[in-house]
Amino acid sequence: MTRVHDMGGRFGDGPVRPDPEDAPVFAEDWHGRALAVTLAAGALGQWTLDRSRHARECLSPKDYTAFSYYEKWLGGLAALLVEQGVVTRDELAGRAEPAPSPLSGRRLPVAAVPRVLASGGPTxxxxxxxxxxxxxxxxxxxxxxxxxxxxxxxxxxxxxxxxxxxxxxxxxxxxxxxxxxxxxxxxxxxxxxxxxxxxxxxxxxxxxxxxxxxxxxxxxxxxxx
Missing domain, CATH: 2.30.30.50 (SH3 type barrels.)
Structure with a gap:
């Protein structure tokens, strides 16, 4: 059985319409923030890139088809954060004050972002x-x-x-x-x-x-x- 994300060659979704060459990198301001949060959380070392991909694949079909691209990213990230005990559901939902994290020392400093992105994740x-x-x-x-x-x-x-x-x-x-x-x-x-x-x-x-x-x-x- 395949997951809903595996949709290559499927009929009924209409033509692929590439963005124009002068389109902004992020269509919405929050898209850039979603990317930044995902990179910062990945730097905590609690999961691999492959596991993060699987987390997005495991979104329910209803959510996957309704979410935009970066909403899928955030949905998968939220699941990983809770599964790994980095945050609680209540903290994530704003129902509890965030507790100090033992992972705070692994945060990704702003100055290190260009170097981290340039080095990638060699496999x-x-x-x-x-x-x-x-x-x-x-x-x-x-x-x-x-x-x-x-x-x-x-x-x-x-x-x-x-x-x-x-x-x-x-x-x-x-x-x-x-x-x-x-x-x-x-x-x-x-x-x-x-x-x-x-x-x-x-x-x-x-x-x-x-x-x-x-x-x-x-x-x-x-x-x-």
């Missing part, structure tokens, strides 16, 4: 020898699911499940999100860019010859003779 690790090479034909696992945690986080999109594509890039070994999102360790494994013909994914592409490229971990793939 490259030492790991096993790649099973596939550039030019190999591979099939994405079907169904798209986390095989270690039922209903858990995975980076294999449902629209690619079962589709056949070609390996076009090898990125070395990287942290495996399916385990890292659930505190089961980084379990690094080879990461590939796989190119799929749009017709293989959608059946009726807008233009013949269009392709879609996905970055996929080795566990998501099987060889095609």
């Amino acid at each position: 490259g690790r030492d790991g096993p020898t790649p099973r596939f090479a550039v030019g190999d034909r591979v099939r994405a696992m079907r169904p798209a699911r986390n095989v270690a945690v039922p209903g858990g986080h995975t980076r294999l999109p449902a629209y690619a499940a079962g589709a056949v594509g070609e390996v076009v890039l090898l990125h070395g070994c990287h942290v495996f999100p399916d385990t890292n999102a659930h505190d089961m360790g980084e379990a690094p494994e080879p990461l590939y860019t796989v190119r799929f013909d749009a017709g293989e994914l959608w059946g009726a592409p807008e233009r013949a010859g269009d392709t879609v490229s996905c970055d996929l971990w080795e566990s998501y793939l099987e060889p095609v003779a």
Whole structure:
């Protein structure tokens, strides 16, 4: 079963309308504040990036479809803060005075923000020898699911499940999100860019010859003779 966030290729949502080039970075002032709060909370070291993604995926379908982009961020963040005991529900709702936090020393100073953003969160690790090479034909696992945690986080999109594509890039070994999102360790494994013909994914592409490229971990793939 897929979560509501896995919506690539779904009919009925209308055309994709990119913002104009001169659009502001944040459409609303509070969008920038939402990003800042999310970054500051992440610096507390209480969860991984993969776990934060899974928290947003776990929003109820009703909330996920009703929330805007940054509302989804805040919804996931609120859940993580309570789950990890960083704040209580009453503190979050303004029904109780916030208690001093033992994590206050890990706050992200304003002056450190540019450096932290520039350094990113590298996920490259030492790991096993790649099973596939550039030019190999591979099939994405079907169904798209986390095989270690039922209903858990995975980076294999449902629209690619079962589709056949070609390996076009090898990125070395990287942290495996399916385990890292659930505190089961980084379990690094080879990461590939796989190119799929749009017709293989959608059946009726807008233009013949269009392709879609996905970055996929080795566990998501099987060889095609």
